[in-house]
Amino acid sequence: MSINPVLLKELRQRFRNIKSPLLIALYLLVIGALVLGFIYLLWRHMPGYYRPDSSRGIFILLSMAQLGLIGFVTPGLTSGAISGERERQTLNVLLTTKLSTGGIVVSKMLSSISFIVLLVVATLPLYNIVFLYGGIAPSQVLGVFGFYMVTIYLFAALGVACSTYFKRTGVSTVTTYGLVFALGVGTVLLSGFIIEVTRGPFPTPPPLIALLLMDINPVMVMLQVLGESSVGMERDIWLPYWSIYLIFYLTVGTLLLFWSGRKLNPSRARGTKFRV
Amino acid sequence: MIQVTGLVKKFGKTTALDALNMAVPKGSIYGLIGPNGAGKTTAMSILSTLLLPDGGTALVDGHDVVAEPMAVRGVIGYMPDFFGVYDGLKTYEYLDFFAAAYYIPEKTRKPLLGELLELVNLSDKYDSYVDLLSRGMKQRLALARCLIHDPKVLILDEPASGLDPRARAELKEIIKHLKQLDKTVLISSHILPELGEVCDQVGIMENGRLIASGPVEEITATGKGASLLRIEVLERINELADFVKSRNRVSNVEQDESGLRLIFRGDPRERGELLREIVEGGWAVTEFSETKRNLEEAFMAVTGEADVNEH
Numbered sequence: 001m002s003i004n005p006v007l008l009k010e011l012r013q014r015f016r017n018i019k020s021p022l023l024i025a026l027y028l029l030v031i032g033a034l035v036l037g038f039i040y041l042l043w044r045h046m047p048g049y050y051r052p053d054s055s056r057g058i059f060i061l062l063s064m065a066q067l068g069l070i071g072f073v074t075p076g077l078t079s080g081a082i083s084g085e086r087e088r089q090t091l092n093v094l095l096t097t098k099l100s101t102g103g104i105v106v107s108k109m110l111s112s113i114s115f116i117v118l119l120v121v122a123t124l125p126l127y128n129i130v131f132l133y134g135g136i137a138p139s140q141v142l143g144v145f146g147f148y149m150v151t152i153y154l155f156a157a158l159g160v161a162c163s164t165y166f167k168r169t170g171v172s173t174v175t176t177y178g179l180v181f182a183l184g185v186g187t188v189l190l191s192g193f194i195i196e197v198t199r200g201p202f203p204t205p206p207p208l209i210a211l212l213l214m215d216i217n218p219v220m221v222m223l224q225v226l227g228e229s230s231v232g233m234e235r236d237i238w239l240p241y242w243s244i245y246l247i248f249y250l251t252v253g254t255l256l257l258f259w260s261g262r263k264l265n266p267s268r269a270r271g272t273k274f275r276v
Numbered sequence: 277m278i279q280v281t282g283l284v285k286k287f288g289k290t291t292a293l294d295a296l297n298m299a300v301p302k303g304s305i306y307g308l309i310g311p312n313g314a315g316k317t318t319a320m321s322i323l324s325t326l327l328l329p330d331g332g333t334a335l336v337d338g339h340d341v342v343a344e345p346m347a348v349r350g351v352i353g354y355m356p357d358f359f360g361v362y363d364g365l366k367t368y369e370y371l372d373f374f375a376a377a378y379y380i381p382e383k384t385r386k387p388l389l390g391e392l393l394e395l396v397n398l399s400d401k402y403d404s405y406v407d408l409l410s411r412g413m414k415q416r417l418a419l420a421r422c423l424i425h426d427p428k429v430l431i432l433d434e435p436a437s438g439l440d441p442r443a444r445a446e447l448k449e450i451i452k453h454l455k456q457l458d459k460t461v462l463i464s465s466h467i468l469p470e471l472g473e474v475c476d477q478v479g480i481m482e483n484g485r486l487i488a489s490g491p492v493e494e495i496t497a498t499g500k501g502a503s504l505l506r507i508e509v510l511e512r513i514n515e516l517a518d519f520v521k522s523r524n525r526v527s528n529v530e531q532d533e534s535g536l537r538l539i540f541r542g543d544p545r546e547r548g549e550l551l552r553e554i555v556e557g558g559w560a561v562t563e564f565s566e567t568k569r570n571l572e573e574a575f576m577a578v579t580g581e582a583d584v585n586e587h
Contacts, residue, residue, distance in 0.1 A: 005376035013364045088360035093421070096324050096354040097377035098346065266326045267345040 006094075006104050010111030020115065027069060027119050028126075034065045035126055055133035060226050062130065063144050066123060067151070067222055071184055074116055074152055075176035078159025080169040081108040082264060087169060095266055102261030109160045109257065116152050120145070143225050147242075150249045151218050155180055157253035157260075164260040187217040215244040277302040277337055277429055277460040278323065284331035285318050285484075292318040294484035295332065300462055300477070305455055307471035307492075308464040309575055310481030316464040317357055319481070320433045323462070324354040337428055350378075353422030357434040357464075361406040361414055367398065370406045371421060378425035392420040396450055412443025419450060430454065432463045448474050480575055505547070507554070508535030508563035516559055523550060535563065 014020055038061050042054050082105070085091040094104060130136050159176045166172040191213035195206045214220050224241050278300035285293040293315045300306040308316050321327040322334055325345040333340060339347040362370060368389050375385045393399045396416035401409060409417060415435060422430055435451075436444045451474050454461055465471050471478060472492055479489040488495060509516055517531045520538060525546060528539040540547060551564050 005373050008376070009362065009365065009369075009373045012369065013362060016364045088362075089356070089358050090360045090362060092321075092324075092326055092356050093354065093359055093418075094377070095326055096349055096352065097374060098349055098379055098425075099377045267328065267342070 004099075004103050004107040006099065006107035007110050010108065011114065014111060014115055023073075024119060024122055027073070028122055030069065031062065031065055031123050032126060035062050035129060039129070055130055055135040058133075059127075059130045059136045059140075060223075060228070062123075062126060063222065063226060064219075066120065066148065067218060070116065070120070070148060070152055071155065071180050071218070073119065074112075074155035075159045075173060075180055077112045077116060078109065078156045079163050079173040079176040081105075081112060081160045081163045082260070083163040083166055083169040083172045086167060095264070100261070101264040102258070105160055105164065105257055105260045105264060109156050112159070113152055113156050116156070117149070120148055120152075140225075140227065144222075147218075147222060147225050147245075150246055154183075154249040154253040154256075157256040161256040161260045164263050183216065184218055187213040188220065191217070212244060215241060216248045218245075221245045277304075278306075278462060279335040280319070280323075280332070281334075282332035283319065283322065283329050283334055285315075285322065285327065285329050292484055293322075293329070293332075296481075296484060296486055298479055298486050298489065300460060302460055303455070303458055304476040305451065305461040305463065305474055307475035307478040308462065308481060309466070309471060309478060310464075312466065314481040315484040316481055317433055318484075320354075320431050320462065320464060323348075324352060324431055325349055326354075350425070351428045353425070353427040353430045355418050355422050355430070355432045355435055357437065359418060361409075361417070363405075363407045365406055367393065367401050367404050367406055367409070367417060370417065371424060374421050375424050380425060388424070392423055395423070395453070396420045397446065410443075412439050412446065415439060415443065415447060416450065419447070423454075428460060430459055430461045430463075432461065434464055434466065436465060502539050502541045503547070503566050505538050505540045506535060506563060506565050506567050507538070507561065509554075510560040510562060512559060516554065516557075519554070519557060520550070523553070526550075537567075 035058060038058060042057070080087075082091065085094060095101070127141055130141075131138075155176075158179050159172070162172040162176045162179070163169065166175065191206075191210040194210040194213070198204075198207050198210075221242060278298070280296055280298040283293050283296040283298075284291070296315065296319060298319070308319070310316055318327065322329050322341060323336060325341050325348050328342060333342075335341070336348045337351045339351065341348050362373075365373070371389045371392065372385055375388065376382075380388065390399070390402075393402060396419055398413060398416055398420065401413060401417075406414065406417065419432075419435070422432070432451075436447055439447065451461060451463065455476075463471065463475065475492055477489070477491050478495050479486045480495070481487070507516070507520070513531060513533075513535065517529055517536055520526050520536065521529050525542045526538050526540055528537075530537045540550065542550075547566075551561070554561055554564075
C-alpha cells in the first residue's frame, strides 16, 4: 500500500521546516520547566526525603500540563489545514487532481496528528522522573497516552472541519479554540449548572445529561484516568467512565472527517468555493 | 472536445454565466477574451469541476462535468489565474507530488519529470525550491504540472498575467508547442493581442455570454457586422465627433489630432450614407477608410455591438 501523496508531501514539508524542531524544543522546555520547578518547590524545604505521593503529584502535574498543551497546540496545527491551502491558492489545483477529497482531508489531519504525537512522545523521558521514585504503574502511563491519542483525534478533527468550513484560517482558528474550550471548560460549567438547577430538597442522583457532559470533559476524564476517582460522580450508567469518552470522541471525530470530505468536494457542495 | 450548452451560474443576484454556449474543437487553441467579470474564470472553473453550474451542460471529451467529475479531471490539466506553490518543496518533488496525485506509477515518474522540465525549459531548476523560482518560472512549472498526466485538454486561466515580455514570449512558445502535441487548449486572457498570435479560434465573452466566436482571422476581419472606420477632416474635428456620435450605428468614437476612429455597424450602403451626411454637413473629408482590426479592436467592436443590441 502506498502512502497518500498529500500525507507524504505534508510530512516532507513539516519536518524539513526549521519551525518544527523549534516547536518541539519549546514544548519540551515548557513541560520540563513545569516539572522541574514543581520538584524544586517540593524538595526545597525537605531535602533528602522521599515521599511516594510527591511522585504521584509530579505525574498528575505532568499529565495535566501535557493535556493543556495538547489543547493549545492541536487547534493551532490543524485549523489551517484546508483554509491554509485555500489562502495559499493551492487548493483548487489539488481538487482538480484524481485525489479524493476525503483522502486529502484525512492526509492533512494525519500529518498534523503525527507531529502532535511526536511532541507527546518526545516528553516520554520526562516521565522517567516519575518512575525514578515509583508510585506510578506503567499501565497508568499507557492509559494516559491512550487518552491523549483519543483527545488529539477529536481536537484535530475539529480543527480540520473548521478549516474546511471557514474560508479564512483566522476565523477557523478562533472557532476551533472556542470549541476546544467548550469541551474542556464549558461542559463542566454546564453540567454543574444542570445539577444545581435540578437539585431538589432530597439528595437525588444527578441527571444523566449532567453525567454525560462530565464524561466528555477531558479534564474530568483525565483525573479519573490518573486515579483521582473522588472527582467522578456517582453513576447509574453501566458503561465504564472512559467508554463514553472514547465512543463520543471517536464517533464525533470520524463524522467530522466524513463531513469535511463531503464539504470539500466541489461536485457536492454548491457555492462553497466563494464563501467569505 | 469541449461542448458547453446553455450554461448558467449565479452568485446570489449576480449572473456570472447567462446561458453560455461554446464549442472548442479537438486539437485547437481556443482563446477566451473578455473584460473582467465577463465570466471567463467561472466558465473555466465549471469546466475544471471546481464549481457546479446552476443550469445547462458542459462536456469535456464527452464527459459531463457534473455527472462524471473524476473522468473530466483525468482528461484536463487546469491552471488557475492565481495559484500558489508549496513552500519547502523542490521542483522535482513538486511535480512528483502531482504525478502521485494522478496515480502515475513511481517507476515512470522520474523520466517523465525530466521530459516535462525540459519542455518548459526548467531542467536546470530540477533541484531548486519552488517558492524561490521567479514568477515566469513558476508559471512554466505550473504548465508542466498541468501536463503531468498527459491530459487531452488544457484549461489555462490568464496564464500570461503578471509576466514580463520575455517570460510571456517563452510561455507563448510553449503553448504553440502544445498544439504539436495534439492538445486542445482553452486559454483566457485580458491581454488581447497576445492571444491573436497563439490561438486558432477566439471567443469573446461579455456579461456571461459568448457574443462572438470563430477563427482569429474571421473575428478580426473587417466588414463582419462591424467595421473600424478612420475619418480625417481638415477642420472642425470636435464638431464632427459630436455629429458622428449622434448617428445610429456608430460607437467607440476616438478622437486624435487629425481625425476620428470609430466602430461602425452597417453594410456598405449605410457606410456611404454616413459619408454623404458628413460631406453635406460641410466637412472637408480627406480620408474615409476602413482599417484592419487587431484582436483588441475586434473585441471593442463586438462588445460595443452587444451593448447597442441590449439597449
